[in-house]
Amino acid sequence: MTTDVIDNEPVNALIYCRVSSRKQAAEGGGLDSQEQRCREYAELHGYNVETVFPDDVSGGGDFIHRAGMVALLAYLDAQSHKKYVVIFDDLKRFARDTEFHIKLRREFILREATIKCLNFNFEDTPEGRFIETIFAAHGELERLQNGRQVTQKMKARAKQGFCVFRAVVGYKYTKSKRGGKIIVRDEPIASIIQEALESFASSRFESQAEVKRFLENQPAFPSGNLTFQKISNMLTQVLYAGYIEVPKWGIGLRVAQHDGLINLETFEKIQTRINSDARIPTRADISEDFPLRGFLACNDCGNALTSCWSKSHTGKKYPYYLCATKRCVSNRKSIPRKKLEDEFETFISTLQPTAELFSITKAMFKHAWSQRIEQSKAHQIDLKQEVELIDAEIEALLGRVVDVSNLSVMRSFEKKIEKLETKKLVLAEKSMKSTPTKHTFDEMFELALALLSNPRKIWDNGQLAMKRTLLKLAFAERLSYCRKTGLRTPTLSLPFKVLGGVLSNGNEMVHREGFEPSTP
Numbered sequence: 001m002t003t004d005v006i007d008n009e010p011v012n013a014l015i016y017c018r019v020s021s022r023k024q025a026a027e028g029g030g031l032d033s034q035e036q037r038c039r040e041y042a043e044l045h046g047y048n049v050e051t052v053f054p055d056d057v058s059g060g061g062d063f064i065h066r067a068g069m070v071a072l073l074a075y076l077d078a079q080s081h082k083k084y085v086v087i088f089d090d091l092k093r094f095a096r097d098t099e100f101h102i103k104l105r106r107e108f109i110l111r112e113a114t115i116k117c118l119n120f121n122f123e124d125t126p127e128g129r130f131i132e133t134i135f136a137a138h139g140e141l142e143r144l145q146n147g148r149q150v151t152q153k154m155k156a157r158a159k160q161g162f163c164v165f166r167a168v169v170g171y172k173y174t175k176s177k178r179g180g181k182i183i184v185r186d187e188p189i190a191s192i193i194q195e196a197l198e199s200f201a202s203s204r205f206e207s208q209a210e211v212k213r214f215l216e217n218q219p220a221f222p223s224g225n226l227t228f229q230k231i232s233n234m235l236t237q238v239l240y241a242g243y244i245e246v247p248k249w250g251i252g253l254r255v256a257q258h259d260g261l262i263n264l265e266t267f268e269k270i271q272t273r274i275n276s277d278a279r280i281p282t283r284a285d286i287s288e289d290f291p292l293r294g295f296l297a298c299n300d301c302g303n304a305l306t307s308c309w310s311k312s313h314t315g316k317k318y319p320y321y322l323c324a325t326k327r328c329v330s331n332r333k334s335i336p337r338k339k340l341e342d343e344f345e346t347f348i349s350t351l352q353p354t355a356e357l358f359s360i361t362k363a364m365f366k367h368a369w370s371q372r373i374e375q376s377k378a379h380q381i382d383l384k385q386e387v388e389l390i391d392a393e394i395e396a397l398l399g400r401v402v403d404v405s406n407l408s409v410m411r412s413f414e415k416k417i418e419k420l421e422t423k424k425l426v427l428a429e430k431s432m433k434s435t436p437t438k439h440t441f442d443e444m445f446e447l448a449l450a451l452l453s454n455p456r457k458i459w460d461n462g463q464l465a466m467k468r469t470l471l472k473l474a475f476a477e478r479l480s481y482c483r484k485t486g487l488r489t490p491t492l493s494l495p496f497k498v499l500g501g502v503l504s505n506g507n508e509m510v511h512r513e514g515f516e517p518s519t520p
Contacts, residue, residue, distance in 0.1 A: 013047035013085045013116075015039065016072055018055040018093045031056075034089040041118055047085055051075070069104075076111040084113050091120045091135055096143040101136035158246050161257040168239055169193065169222070170261060183239075183258045188220045194261040197240060201262070201269040204469050208232065214465055235274060241267035243425070253422055264426050289319060290337070291467045292344060295475070298323040299482035300330045310334065321481075330483055343487045344479070349456045351474065351492075383427050390424045 017034040031054050042049045055068030064070060076084060088094050095101035108115055115122050120135060154164040163183045167173050170193040176182035196214055199205045208231045215221050238245050242260025245253045290307035298305055303325045309317045320334035394417055401413045458470050473493060480488040
C-alpha cells in the first residue's frame with residue numbers, strides 16, 4: 001500500500017468526530033460514519049489510531065465547552081512525550097466560528113499536534129493560512145445563515161400558535177395535521193400538573209412548598225431534582241393555559257394550537273397569588289405527622305401552635321403540639337399529639353348530619369345548581385359585550401399612540417394596551433365556555449357531597465392534602481385549643497354551620513305543622 005508517511009512525521013493518530021445535537025448522535029449515525037471515514041484515512045496513510053473523541057454539541061461556540069474536545073486536549077497534555085496526528089472528517093467539525101477556529105489551531109500548535117482533514121489540506125504558509133481563514137469564515141457564515149433561517153421558521157410557527165421549544169413537563173410532541181409537530185397532553189403527568197395548578201389557584205395549596213410536596217408524593221410524576229425554581233417556572237408557564245407568548249421575538253400573548261391544562265382565568269389567579277404578599281407561608285415540617293399544624297391556635301395568646309418530636313432519655317420519640325410564643329403562659333408547654341387529635345376527631349364525628357337533613361340540603365344545592373346554569377348563560381352575553389367595549393378602548397388608545405412623541409408616554413400606552421389585550425383574552429375565553437351541562441350534578445359535586453355527608457371518613461382515609469382541604473372548607477378560622485379545657489368551640493364555615501350546627505345544639509328540622517298538635 002502506498003502511504004505518504006515521511007521520516008519525521010508522527011504515526012500515532014487521534015480521531016475527533018462531532019454532530020450538532022444529541023438527537024443526531026442517537027438517531028443519525030453521524031458519529032459512526034465520520035469515525036469510519038477517518039479510520040480509512042488513517043489506514044491509507046499508515047497512522048495508528050489510539051482512540052476516538054466524539055462530541056454532540058454545536059460547533060458555533062467556544063471549543064472549551066465541548067466535552068470531547070476538552071478530553072482530546074487533556075489526552076495530548078497527558079501524552080506530551082508523544083507526537084500525534086489529529087484527524088477530522090470535515091473542516092466544519094473543527095470549528096464553525098472564525099475566532100475559535102484560530103484559537104483551537106493555536107492550542108494544537110502549542111501541543112505540537114498535526115491536524116489532518118479529509119477534505120482540506122492545512123498548509124503552514126501565508127497563502128495556506130489565508131485560505132484556511134476564508135474557509136473558517138465561510139463555515140461561520142453558513143452556520144449563522146442556517147441559524148437565522150431556523151429562527152425565522154420558529155417565529156412563523158410561534159405566531160401561528162405552535163410551541164417551538166422543548167415540550168414542558170406534562171406535554172409531548174406529536175405530528176400535527178397542519179404539518180410539523182404539536183404538543184399534546186402527556187398522561188398521567190398532565191392530569192397531575194393540572195390538579196397542582198388548579199389547587200394553587202383555588203388556595204387548596206397555600207404555597208409553592210405545598211405544590212412541590214404534592215408533586216413529590218405522586219408516583220407517576222418525574223420528581224427527581226424538583227427544585228423551587230422549577231415549581232415557579234411551572235406556575236408561570238402560560239403554555240399550560242393553552243396560550244403562547246415569546247417576548248424576545250415580539251410575539252405577544254395569543255391563543256395556542258394545543259389544548260391547555262387550565263384556562264386563562266385560572267392562570268391569572270395563579271399569577272395574582274404569586275405576586276401578592278398576603279400569602280400564608282407553609283412550613284416544611286407540616287407533614288402526615290402533624291396534619292393540624294397551622295390550623296391550631298393557642299387559647300392563651302391566639303398565635304398558631306407549633307409541633308415537634310421530643311426524644312426521651314431512652315431514645316424513644318414522642319410527638320407534641322405546643323405554643324412557641326414568648327411571654328405566653330403556655331410557652332413551651334407540650335400537648336400530646338394523641339390527646340389533641342383524639343379530641344379533634346371526636347368533634348369531626350359530630351359534624352355528620354342526619355340522612356334526612358343531608359337529603360334536604362342536597363336538594364337545595366341541586367336547585368341552586370340549576371339556577372346557576374341559567375345565570376351562566378346570561379353572564380356569557382354580558383361578557384361578549386364587555387369584550388366589545390375593550391376592543392373600542394384599545395382602538396382609541398392605538399389612535400392616541402400615533403400622536404405621541406414622548407417615549408415614556410408611549411411605553412405607558414403600550415403597557416395599558418397589553419393589559420387590556422390580556423383582559424380581553426380572559427373575557428373571550430370565559431364567554432366561549434360551554435355551560436356546565438356535560439356532567440350531572442352528582443358527578444360535579446361528588447367529592448364535596450362526600451365531605452359534607454361524612455367528614456370523619458375523609459379525615460380518617462384522606463391523604464395530607466385532603467385533610468388540609470377539609471380543614472379549610474369546614475372551619476372559618478383557626479381552631480383554638482386550651483391546655484386545661486381542650487378544644488374550644490370552633491367557628492364553622494357556612495355549609496357545616498347549617499349541617500353540623502343544628503346537631504351540636506341538640507336541634508332538629510321543624511316539620512311543616514310544628515311541634516304543637518294540629519287544631520281543627
